[in-house]
Amino acid sequence: MAPAPFPVAVGGANVAERAQLPPSLAISTVIFALKPAPDGRPTLWVPLVRRVREPYRGSWALPGGPLTASESLEDAARRNLAETTGLDPAYLEQLYAFGGLRRANRPDIGSQRVVSIVYWALVRAHETEFGGELGEERDNVAWHPAEPSHGGPAELAFDHREIVDYALWRLRNKIEYAQVAYHVLGEMFTLAQLREVHEAVLGRSLDPANFRRQLKGTADLEATEHYLEGGRHRPPRLYRYTGPRGL
Amino acid sequence: MAPAPFPVAVGGANVAERAQLPPSLAISTVIFALKPAPDGRPTLWVPLVRRVREPYRGSWALPGGPLTASESLEDAARRNLAETTGLDPAYLEQLYAFGGLRRANRPDIGSQRVVSIVYWALVRAHETEFGGELGEERDNVAWHPAEPSHGGPAELAFDHREIVDYALWRLRNKIEYAQVAYHVLGEMFTLAQLREVHEAVLGRSLDPANFRRQLKGTADLEATEHYLEGGRHRPPRLYRYTGPRGL
DNA sequence: CCAAAAGTGTTCCATTTACACCCATGA
């Protein structure tokens, strides 16, 4: 496994100025969904919020907000995500707590220090139509490719570009040994669909034959008696994930 | 890799009572050192602080304290560790942010919610003599085996037992692919010494021949022209770690 | 010379990888 690209370099931030108030706590989320990139192939997208205040006014930032007194960290992440994007991911995991002093430069809230606890998730494609009263192009929320190489913004507000990159690294590592990909699919799915998820996340193509065997050997995967009809060729068998859903 | 034993179950904490003040931030540390267990073989120990107030008065807890406004998360962890134990580990890494509502039951600070960001480290054995004016049996700080199966306390204050277990899991996973073990050793060391560190952390013996080859293939390891004299048998060659030290 | 640890070589085995091949269906 390659070394983590980001947090190892986080702690070294130097004291730039003395903040006065005690640090406040905020929650941010990096939500990945699979959507077709400009080039047509499915890739990873993230919802971003356009900032309407300084600093970084006009830049895109991760959805987030304060932590209230009566909710757990994960509850806060869920609530915040629902408020800003209408999403409710089945799988949500803590990524990292970012608290370098460099992040403190926020005139809009005085000189108060902000420590962000970041969560990440992978959601189904059909969840990406912002739910409830929120439309796709609603307000200042929009989906963007997660990586600049696929058309995503090269710069984000604060240190959010680095946070997204670190979340990407975690997702790619985790999908190789954990049951992450199933949360993108419905109740039943073909192995080709599951493979497409892995390929999109990892950014490379996988051998269908070997992919089949590796999964059948390990994961909680159950072959159903149903087949996906309507395709142009031989109908593939549908499978069901039998392991733990959600948390 | 086996699934993480702890944080996957953290988010599900339910709302037990409504806290009133905004959550406060604290830093805790899990510092591992290698010392001989009661049975004589080297195992992992952690410094613990005996609580002098309710709740959990008299129980052992992880060293920790509040986060001040002018320091980064890692700086706060270092400062706190130095204050309570006199230690200054070369390698320090963030473990997890714990913020379940179950942790909030602390009459000593009113009903305020506490979110703990926990760091972990592995330090050299000679660092474990509490430095500065602090002696080994000083005040309410003492070393304990990290695992109950090696004589450590089965119960700790708050959720600290689970936190130590999770840190152990992280350490054992990380030592297999990252350069963690070198921080326990001095400038030069024999392969047998390095292997002893791995064996103590993993809790099982390793084949000397295979261990040698695996490390020579991957890690930043440099053979010196020095040999460790004075042993009872053939003097082993000394090696030097050439990868990144500290952070 | 003997014991014991350092260090090397070799075999065995499981997993991964590459790819040839057959199967089943829609058009």
Place this chain on the structure above:
DNA sequence: TCATGGGTGTAAATGGAACACTTTTGG
């Protein structure tokens, strides 16, 4: 019947585990 993706078989390559064997020192 043909094109295409679904699905199976198989052999080479890889990497780890087990262990025999040689080397080098102190006693």
